[in-house]
Amino acid sequence: MKSDICRNARLSVAPMMEWTDRHCRYLHRLMSRETLLFTEMVTSPALVRGGALHLLDFSPEEHPVAVQLGGSDPMELAAAARICEEHGYDEVNLNCGCPSDRVQSGAFGAVLMKSPELVADCVTAMREAVDLPVTLKCRIGVDDQVPRDILPDFLEKISAAGCTRVTIHARMAWLQGLSPKENRDIPPLDYDLVFDMKQAFPDLHISLNGGVQDLDTAVELLDRGLDGVMIGRSAYHNPSDVLLEADQRIYGADTPAKTPATVVHDMLPYIENHLATGGKLHQITRHMLGLFAGRPGARLWRRYLSENAHQSGAGADVVLAALQQLPPPEDV
Known part of the structure; x- marks a missing residue:
């Protein structure tokens, strides 16, 4: 894995559909030179079968930038990952956390938490296809799963497949009964479980996502031993407070923050x-x-x-x- 990407992943802006497009990422990059940026989720069928390569357009100034893929077919994800590598992305991330109906109907996103063996196969296929880091974003569990029972097994399997960096959204996803918006707020946060997973998997680079609103909280979580923090809606709606001092406070830059x-x-x-x-x-x-x-x-x-x-x-x-x-x- 590229060590600079690991460093950049100390702080990242979450992939957010209809928000983190190339224009948003360019703006965010002007605000922070170091923070890792993510695309909106792009589905592997759209790239491999649909030829929608325009979805991967980005400006060179956006680096470091990761592309998030949605899919559940290992060979198709491998082909999509190769396309992303050819387009010049720094990292490929597999979505195992989105709870939307559209994602469920495609048998990917958060529903993949129920199929850790399949996820491991996807990771293996993608890693064999590209030289880029292959990372993953997941929930702590879905529906009637017991997070403390299933999350260690899930992380064990993806680690064995060669995934060395994961972002954990510290909430359950309820695939029935809650909308995607409600799934971002209603299931309670469980930061302690994420910290326990870091203790259980010390060699796994673990970032926490969910409920983080500001740099003060991000710094606190990093100081407590996490490898990274991912911020979503707050980084979009209030980017100046999240990103303008990120290089100084998270990465130790000595350059003055912009206004x-x-x-x-x-x-x-x-x-x-x-x-x-x-x-x-x-x-x-x-x-x-x-x-x-x-x-x-x-x-x-x-x-x-x-x-x-x-x-x-x-x-x-x-x-x-x-x-x-x-x-x-x-x-x-």
Whole structure:
């Protein structure tokens, strides 16, 4: 495994459908040089049978970036992993945690927690197909499973298959009776179980996901002995508080943290290029709405972008005008 990716995985932004697209990742990379970024989940059938290679497009500036695959057929996942490697990704991650109906109907995602042998076969096939790190994201269990009974066996099997890094969402997934949104909040968090798994599998790189809202909590969890922390919705809705000081606090960088206003200006060339190639402004600015969350003028920033970025012909001047709604940069 690439040691730099292990280091980057001390903090990661979770793969989130319809959120962590290439524009979101570019924004996040401007905010943190080190944090590991993930794509939205891409299904192996879409790549191998559907030829939807555009789903893998990304900018070189996004590195280090991991692609998350959804699937349950070992050979198809191996073929998809090869495609991802050819596109230049730094890591391939297998989704064993998503509880959505669409994922269940495809026999992958969280339902794979019930089939650890199949998951091990998938890991083996993918590892044999690529030189990239093959990692995994899972829940602590699903439905009527008893996490303390099944999670050690699950981790044992994937470890034996050669997976050396796993992110554990520290909640059960209830595949019947709860929506995907409810599955992110209602099942109780069990951080103690994740810490126990780290003790039981000291050679396994374990990151914790679920309920982490800020850098203070991430630092605390790392200090207690975890190898990594993955942050999801908070990193999207409040990226400045999560990412702007991540390089300094998580990775020990001695460079000064950027301000949100600086990030906006740094995004302008990317925005101009996107518009020049036929893109729409709102495709990027929808990811920028939370840049000033909790700061003076945040509501005015969000409102201006929301009302104007969808307008026909909207350009980078809209972003600059939104910035003018804020207090002077030295106060932001």
